[in-house]
Amino acid sequence: MDVKVKILRYNPEVVDEAEWKTYSVTLQPTDRVLDALHKVKWEQDGTLTFRRSCAHGVCGSDAMRINGRNRLACKTLIKDLNPEKEITVEPIKGLPVLKDLVVDMEPFFDAYRSVMPFLVTSGHEPTRERIQSQADRDRFDDTTKCILCAACTTSCPVFWSDGQYFGPQAIVGAHRFIFDSRDEGTEQRLEILNDKEGVWRCRTTFNCTDACPRGIEVTKAIQEVKRALIFRRV
Amino acid sequence: MQVHQYDVIIVGAGGAGMRAALESSKRTRTAVLTKLYPTRSHTGAAQGGMCAALANVEEDNWEWHTFDTVKGGDFLVDQDAAEVMCREAVDAVLDLEKMGLPFNRTAEGKIDQRFFGGHTRNHGEAVVRRSCFAADRTGHMILQTLYQQCIKQNVEFFNEFYVLDLLMTDGKASGVVAYELATGELHVFSAKSVIFASGGFGKVFRTTSNAHTLTGDGMGIVWRKGLPLEDMEFFQFHPTGLAGLGVLLSEAARGEGGILRNKDNERFMERYAPTVKDLAPRDMVARAMANEVREGRGCGPDGAYVMLDLTHLEPAHIDAKLPDITEFARTYLGVEPYTEQIPVFPTAHYAMGGIPTNIKGEALADNDNVIPGLYAAGEVACVSVHGANRLGTNSLLDINVFGRRAGIAAAEYAATAAFEELPANPEAYVVELVEGLRNSTGEERIAAIRSDLQATMDLNAQVYRTEGSLKQALVDIAALKLRFGKVGVQDKGKRFNTDLLEAVELGFLLDLAEVLVVSALERKESRGGHFREDYDKRDDVNFMRHTMAYREVDADGNETIRLDYKPVVQTRYKPMERKY
Numbered sequence: 001m002d003v004k005v006k007i008l009r010y011n012p013e014v015v016d017e018a019e020w021k022t023y024s025v026t027l028q029p030t031d032r033v034l035d036a037l038h039k040v041k042w043e044q045d046g047t048l049t050f051r052r053s054c055a056h057g058v059c060g061s062d063a064m065r066i067n068g069r070n071r072l073a074c075k076t077l078i079k080d081l082n083p084e085k086e087i088t089v090e091p092i093k094g095l096p097v098l099k100d101l102v103v104d105m106e107p108f109f110d111a112y113r114s115v116m117p118f119l120v121t122s123g124h125e126p127t128r129e130r131i132q133s134q135a136d137r138d139r140f141d142d143t144t145k146c147i148l149c150a151a152c153t154t155s156c157p158v159f160w161s162d163g164q165y166f167g168p169q170a171i172v173g174a175h176r177f178i179f180d181s182r183d184e185g186t187e188q189r190l191e192i193l194n195d196k197e198g199v200w201r202c203r204t205t206f207n208c209t210d211a212c213p214r215g216i217e218v219t220k221a222i223q224e225v226k227r228a229l230i231f232r233r234v
Numbered sequence: 235m236q237v238h239q240y241d242v243i244i245v246g247a248g249g250a251g252m253r254a255a256l257e258s259s260k261r262t263r264t265a266v267l268t269k270l271y272p273t274r275s276h277t278g279a280a281q282g283g284m285c286a287a288l289a290n291v292e293e294d295n296w297e298w299h300t301f302d303t304v305k306g307g308d309f310l311v312d313q314d315a316a317e318v319m320c321r322e323a324v325d326a327v328l329d330l331e332k333m334g335l336p337f338n339r340t341a342e343g344k345i346d347q348r349f350f351g352g353h354t355r356n357h358g359e360a361v362v363r364r365s366c367f368a369a370d371r372t373g374h375m376i377l378q379t380l381y382q383q384c385i386k387q388n389v390e391f392f393n394e395f396y397v398l399d400l401l402m403t404d405g406k407a408s409g410v411v412a413y414e415l416a417t418g419e420l421h422v423f424s425a426k427s428v429i430f431a432s433g434g435f436g437k438v439f440r441t442t443s444n445a446h447t448l449t450g451d452g453m454g455i456v457w458r459k460g461l462p463l464e465d466m467e468f469f470q471f472h473p474t475g476l477a478g479l480g481v482l483l484s485e486a487a488r489g490e491g492g493i494l495r496n497k498d499n500e501r502f503m504e505r506y507a508p509t510v511k512d513l514a515p516r517d518m519v520a521r522a523m524a525n526e527v528r529e530g531r532g533c534g535p536d537g538a539y540v541m542l543d544l545t546h547l548e549p550a551h552i553d554a555k556l557p558d559i560t561e562f563a564r565t566y567l568g569v570e571p572y573t574e575q576i577p578v579f580p581t582a583h584y585a586m587g588g589i590p591t592n593i594k595g596e597a598l599a600d601n602d603n604v605i606p607g608l609y610a611a612g613e614v615a616c617v618s619v620h621g622a623n624r625l626g627t628n629s630l631l632d633i634n635v636f637g638r639r640a641g642i643a644a645a646e647y648a649a650t651a652a653f654e655e656l657p658a659n660p661e662a663y664v665v666e667l668v669e670g671l672r673n674s675t676g677e678e679r680i681a682a683i684r685s686d687l688q689a690t691m692d693l694n695a696q697v698y699r700t701e702g703s704l705k706q707a708l709v710d711i712a713a714l715k716l717r718f719g720k721v722g723v724q725d726k727g728k729r730f731n732t733d734l735l736e737a738v739e740l741g742f743l744l745d746l747a748e749v750l751v752v753s754a755l756e757r758k759e760s761r762g763g764h765f766r767e768d769y770d771k772r773d774d775v776n777f778m779r780h781t782m783a784y785r786e787v788d789a790d791g792n793e794t795i796r797l798d799y800k801p802v803v804q805t806r807y808k809p810m811e812r813k814y
Contacts, residue, residue, distance in 0.1 A: 013727045030566070042681030046724030046733035051274075053445040056481045056562060058374060059274040075565060098416065099730040105271065118382040119334030129331040131343035137336060144336050144368070144375065148273050182334070 003027050003083045005036050008090035011099050029079035033066055037073060050101040057213055060149030064101050065090045070151040070211040092154035108150045111166045115174040115192055120185025136181040143176040143221050145214040152208035152218050164197040168208035168218045171199055175221040178228060190229050199226050235420045235661055240265040241648035243410055243425040245397045245452060248275030249633035250612025251431035252380035257641030259389045262648050267395045267412050272381050276433055276445045280373025281484035281559060283365030284630035285353055286323035290344045291363045296320040298356060299364065303628060304807050306352040306515045307621020308762035312803040315593050315617040319635045326634040327366050335379040337368050349489040352515035352625040361513050365627045370484050370558045376630060396735060398664045400428060400455050401656055407607035408654035411664045418728030422660050426651045427607045427644035430589060431637060434613040438747040439582035440688035443475055443482035452614040454742030456589050461599060462782045464616040465587035467754035470624055470763045471697050473519040475581025477539035479566055483559045483578060485626040488512040490555050493543045496531040507814040514814045517623040517763045520580040524697045534577060541575035580697055586624055586763065588616040595640030601800045607647060611640040618780065622762020671737045676720035680737050683717050687747055695751055700768045704755045711748050718744060752795045753781045774809050778802055
């Protein structure tokens with residue numbers, strides 16, 4: 001089938017402002033949006049620029065705004081997009097656009113790094129593994145699925161309007177450790193999230209949950225962190 | 235051009251690179267150069283687990299694991315290296331748990347373990363639960379955990395820096411040259427030690443589980459320096475790729491009870507491996523599947539694939555142990571694994587060969603001598619712990635054990651070595667490579683050449699090979715190299731020029747495909763992942779030896795590939811017929 005793909009192009013080496021360009025490509029209904037982008041780049045215009053790697057939804061490189069919604073290009077099938085109409089593709093919002101669909105990921109990773117996203121323990125290390133029940137392990141299972149694609153953070157209206165807000169992903173990253181029974185860094189981590197740019201900025205719009213390509217219940221995780229802050233226990 | 239100096243440079247930020255970085259950076263000044271953000275690395279796509287004889291759920295020991303690794307590799311494994319890996323496996327898993335990796339747990343709260351192909355109790359008696367896992371995203375959890383530890387330890391990363399050349403001074407490694415994707419600027423890094431941990435080159439094939447970015451850059455760089463590549467003919471085809479797509483479905487699906495069936499609904503692996511059946515090593519299962527299809531017992535309209543059957547498993551069990559791969563089946567094929575069988579066919583998965591190293595991770599200049607300051611670990615390297623066929627889970631083990639070893643060795647070497655003086659105009663080769671391509675105006679398109687390369691490799695150098703098919707592949711590759719000389723890069727800019735870098739990557743793919751095929755042509759036997767229909771038996775008299783390939787350039791600039799051979803290290807185990 002012939003599909004029209006409208007892509008927001010921007011190359012500051014050439015133009016001052018982003019502009020929409022429409023490409024016509026022949027695709028199978030089961031092809032992915034990433035296949036459409038590759039067809040444009042490989043057969044029509046080599047200057048089209050985007051990030052991608054694994055192409056099956058686990059590396060988190062190709063989050064973009066497709067028909068107005070944040071998704072992974074490699075996990076979105078053409079047939080699920082009403083392809084009789086134009087498909088629009090633009091960069092995720094709220095991060096500086098560097099070229100075409102490539103945004104500056106540094107502010108996003110800075111937020112993640114700032115919440116101490118690593119196991120904190122004290123005392124002697126055991127000789128064997130730390131014991132953890134499967135129930136305790138299941139407590140934080142959902143947030144271990146995160147692939148740092150930024151689909152959640154860049155779907156958040158608070159993040160769009162306030163670049164200082166940590167954003168949903170950083171809270172997910174903190175949640176993964178706050179609710180891990182082996183971890184002893186909860187107090188410090190909660191203090192970081194208690195900041196005025198922390199969890200309290202969340203307005204519970206659920207955009208993040210809808211955007212997550214891994215199916216993480218992001219808003220629920222944020223609510224659990226808020227509750228932990230109020231009651232000071234997990 | 236900018237110039238930097240570090241004691242240790244690590245190229246690549248997957249599992250091996252970051253495991254090396256954790257060791258190296260606590261000992262000495264270290265930088266990690268990676269063409270992707272670290273968490274994009276393909277370690278994250280690994281699913282099923284990491285084997286170690288923890289004996290948490292049943293009797294096991296590392297010697298059995300060593301035996302399985304050697305036998306799984308069809309006795310081409312260097313047994314001293316396999317012994318190191320399997321012995322250190324236990325600590326490697328425990329280290330990851332202490333770093334925070336969320337393994338699945340047993341009823342007692344210990345790390346849970348499950349079955350995996352080729353892993354057996356007491357030298358092949360029966361299958362054994364040896365794979366430590368986190369659902370079916372063990373690689374993801376390893377990659378995330380190592381990155382988190384790197385954050386904790388303030389490891390210095392240069393993200394989206396493509397290393398395109400290795401600098402050598404008097405036969406020693408002295409640095410690398412990198413291309414910064416964001417700006418197009420070149421950076422020269424002077425270093426005492428360089429560790430390559432840049433992964434494999436699965437993109438020489440069309441049907442592959444590998445990421446678009448797995449283009450063999452590290453191997454290609456070393457190759458162009460005239461340094462050897464070992465056992466390049468051994469490429470693993472993973473049995474269960476999603477049919478037509480190649481997306482990986484973990485062997486854990488069979489470890490958890492999944493069954494392969496042909497169009498008669500027959501559990502055909504019973505005929506090929508009566509004892510372990512669907513849990514035979516990957517080379518045997520992949521060949522069995524391809525054979526079912528060739529003999530007319532394939533499924534689908536063209537009989538082009540077989541089925542993976544999970545329908546007898548409880549949906550709750552599938553959700554708990556195999557959530558990601560069942561979602562792949564739903565997303566990409568529209569198949570519901572609770573009730574429907576999943577179409578699967580072998581997919582190019584893993585390079586057993588690579589940069590030859592010893593058990594410290596030191597890269598070899600030939601059979602006997604190391605290259606001072608140069609190290610390699612992970613898929614880019616050939617230790618050789620995988621021999622002719624890697625066992626499932628042993629790659630996640632390899633990156634942790636040998637990533638760690640390379641990191642320690644590189645830092646220790648840097649502690650006593652001096653910085654070598656860099657060659658004059660160290661960036662010259664990369665400038666010529668990059669600017670030559672950027673200014674190219676030919677009619678040939680990168681994607682068309684790459685696609686034709688992948689087509690000939692899938693057709694002629696896949697699960698079944700013959701002298702005729704391999705010679706055809708060589709003719710095709712030679713023609714593609716000529717076309718590559720007439721390529722035209724369209725993006726002439728500096729900023730995020732991925733068009734240009736795809737051209738550079740294609741150059742590496744063409745080189746490595748040729749090394750693979752030339753090595754395969756000369757191995758006139760069938761062993762592990764290398765199956766020659768015209769020489770369908772293993773030949774220990776003539777070929778119990780590693781292939782060492784070298785690039786040679788004569789006075790007129792003509793390139794040839796010279797093959798040499800290296801003995802296999804045998805300690806405990808004598809070669810025997812490989813039955814399961």
